[in-house]
Amino acid sequence: MRDEQDRTGPGRGNAMMVRNHLLELIGSGNLSGDGRLPTERELVTSLGVSRRAVRRAIRSLEDEGLVWRRQGKGTFAGQPADPVGVLAARINNGTxxxxxxxxxxxxxxxxxxxxxRRALPEEIARMRHLAHRQDVAGDPEALELWDGALHRLIATAARNRPLMVAYAMLDEIRASDDWMALRIRARSDASLRATDEQHMRVVDAIEAGDAAAARSAMRTHLDARLRAMVDARGSAED
Incomplete structure (x- = not known):
């Protein structure tokens, strides 16, 4: 069980920044021929972040299937990231x-x-793993990493490129510092327990192949998050 302060506290590191940097690097096509990513030490030095932040970012990308690690050889790009999500930051201001x-x-x-309708068994297994990772995460940044990873995997497993492009635009906006801060303020111990349960209902419906139930479960989850975020924004403005 997570401590309430750990789950809702204001502190957050730089793992999201590292993650976005690696996605840009993967999408740029500027990696070496074998797709090898910079080492942990190189990322720590070039980005000015902690080794912990680098490891967290790489672990989240690995669980999404975007990178893979080989002992003694390094970390490699597993598949190209969609560059549309990076470009979508241009619409962030004023949204x-x-x-x-x-x-x-x-x-x-x-x-x-x-x-x-389309998710593969191994993708569903990864969804459960990501939902569990969020359930046991110990701080706000970890919560956001695993939450985002789960939603991105669901979007990817839908296998609809136009919808994935639209999702990537929204996901890029949600990765900004202001949005991260708002989402953290919107979380309480009760809402986090509800989110854990809602995520499991979404994954259960996907595993059952029940499209209507998956649609309904996701809508219920997003409705709850919208109410929490609107309330958090209102409290901050009071």
Whole structure:
């Protein structure tokens, strides 16, 4: 069981920044021929972050299937990242919480429904693993990493490129520092328990191949997150 302060506290590191940097690097095509990524030491030095932040970022990418590690050889790109998500940062300024959540409510329930029809058994196993990782995460940044990884895997397993492009745009906005801070403020111990249960219901429906149930479970989850974020923003403005 996570301690309430660990789950909702304000502190956050640089793992998300490292993750975004690695995704940009993978998408740029500027890696060596074998797809080898910079070493942990090189990333620590070039980005000015802790080794812990680097390891967290790489672990989240590995669990999404975007990179893989070979003992004694390094970390390698497993598949190309979609560069559209990086370019979408241009629409971040002036985009409201309500706009982004409305867009997510249009897109992600349908992605979950398609995922229920198309996800492979190994992808569903990874979804359960990611949902469990969030359930036992010990601090806000870890929660955000595993939460984002689960939603991205569901979107990827839906296998619909136009919807994935739209999702990537929204995901890039959600990776900004301001959005991270708002999502952390919106989390309470009760809401985190509810999120854990909601995620499991989504994954259960996907595993059952029940598209309607997956769509409904994702909509219920996003509706709850929207209410929490609107309340958190209102409290911050009071």
């Amino acid at each position: 409201s919480v309500m706009e982004v959540m409305e867009a997510r409510l249009c897109i992600e329930p349908e992605l979950a429904a398609l995922c229920a």
